[in-house]
Amino acid sequence: MPTLRDVARLAGVHLSIVSRVLNDDKKTSVKEETRQRVQEAAEALGYWPNALARGLKMKSVGSLALVIPDISNPVYAEIIRGAEQEARQSGHFLLLASTAGADPRTLEFMQALLEGRVDGVILANALLDDAVIDALEAGRYPYVLVNRRSQRARRYVVADDAAGALLAVNHLIERGHRRIGHLAGPPTADTALNRKLGYRHALEAAGIVFDRDLVVEGSYSTESGRIGVQQLVSLPHPPTAVFAANLRVAAGAMDAARRLGVRIPDDLSIVGMHDAELAELLSPGLTTVRLPLEGLGREAVRMLLRVTRGEPGPEQVVLTGAELVERESVRTIQETAHSAS
Amino acid sequence: MPTLRDVARLAGVHLSIVSRVLNDDKKTSVKEETRQRVQEAAEALGYWPNALARGLKMKSVGSLALVIPDISNPVYAEIIRGAEQEARQSGHFLLLASTAGADPRTLEFMQALLEGRVDGVILANALLDDAVIDALEAGRYPYVLVNRRSQRARRYVVADDAAGALLAVNHLIERGHRRIGHLAGPPTADTALNRKLGYRHALEAAGIVFDRDLVVEGSYSTESGRIGVQQLVSLPHPPTAVFAANLRVAAGAMDAARRLGVRIPDDLSIVGMHDAELAELLSPGLTTVRLPLEGLGREAVRMLLRVTRGEPGPEQVVLTGAELVERESVRTIQETAHSAS
């Protein structure tokens, strides 16, 4: 691991010159010949600046962290991709850190991350202790929430979940469904709340009376989808369609339906939220609403970089642009007793 | 962001004392009362050591990186989980970095990562330029390959892919299949080669003659599975079963089969390699071989930490313990013309 000193020795100059040459410092001039020598020496030694030393001096290390609770959730894959691209484009390093269930330790975790390792963090945790956010605000640490908003957090970038949900439910309504269930996400998650809101608005706009029995709350897991669908189909007057708050929930619901002998879409239509390869691999293919998740990632990085540089700019952004991806999980209901009555 | 100096000032001692107290230095004794004062001062200020400064001095930052090509691949999720647990247990920080297609830049990427940001790297890239490995070896950087071996790499931890493949194919043979196709992975991936090897060995052991037409090579992608299955079923004498080298390939194959009107398992049985939630969500549920991926992650971290500490130990480990997870994608073939002849 050669240092500036080594390069300087080889080139026969002082290390400060090496630093200036390598950083292309405009404020001091160095003779063309010296510049050459330095560059050759650096090349020969395979010199690479030490990120630690530089970071210590500069108070910035050129990397950002994206903290995610669960790597295997496909939702994050897309956010990550977007964040990664944006970070790369602006010459930054994106590091991923998973909190992997170690919830109580999240705060220390963040501390350790922020005390030098990275310049700022993007938090994608759906469930996040308010204490963590308070600590970040108090410590004036550069952070931004992505796909999640909070009373306490000043900065976030989210998708328009309500509009997306509206899209999904409207699709079912257009297809003739009147009795539509909702497999909702965890009430602690902001996204889940907004999706439920969109669901209600869609019903309302269509003049369908909201039936409390048709929404079952759970978590964003396949298991939750399984349980929920079971609950819905065993209702005295079961729904003809369900809107699942999440791709995993939808997948779980389909899985359970299959085991229960409920055919999709013949017996039950289903539309999910968020699109990923999984939606296509399911059988039948799952109709979903595609959210601009990649954009979320990009925007979050942009905002974070602005914060680290102390530049002004929007601090809450909600990205619109949800769109329906039709596959095979929804059937059209013919006009029946309902409309005839 | 308080520093040692701040704490020292508040406690009325020299900063070196603070360092010693906070690090619980055994080699120097400090008066109990002073210790108290220092600890209180640190507490009051919310002092947290700067990872950069410490790392610069100590030549170790307490974090490791796991480099993965594609976050969305479920195979990695499990490796990550194992690595994470092991890292946490030994007081280290695991950072994830995705190379996300930026192949040509992998080397610089690694450089940037290793020059201070982390103490060592675990590479999970299935496809990895030899130049990268050579550079790592030449630079004496702490690294280990996981789920991948290479001629050039001294250190790796892998699963026994051949044994796993054997398990999968034997299962098909036991179920009466004689004409078994193989959707192989990329010939550049070590795992793909070993799985193909296991496939051939299984056939051989059962006295089934190897038919070159029955193996189609591709990549570890769903698309590859789609193309492969199409190719196999359009053979003049198509197989009754296929062994897919990978979960994604299997999923793609099932998807394509469905669209082609080939029923699974009635018309075609399929077994995949590697287990994840996806296998269960597919319809029908996919029979797969479960590989000890979590163990791979754990073992890789252990090995890497040994390397960074300069401790001796095994440098190539292959983890056994693959097991078959039966679901619904394989049907039993009754004795027919084949065995009767």
Added chain:
DNA sequence: AATCTGTGCGCAAACGGTTTCAAAGTGAAT
């Protein structure tokens, strides 16, 4: 010849820690 204006380079002080070494203080033994 003395002064001025640049150019090209080196010195040294940070950045925030860890750790070696020596000095100061304490009490007991000589």
Added chain:
DNA sequence: ATTCACTTTGAAACCGTTTGCGCACAGATT
């Protein structure tokens, strides 16, 4: 009173960078 051993603390070097500042030397100006 002096020596000694031991505890407690401070001073300073160092890790590898960046950067403000000053020095030396060149050529141009008076």
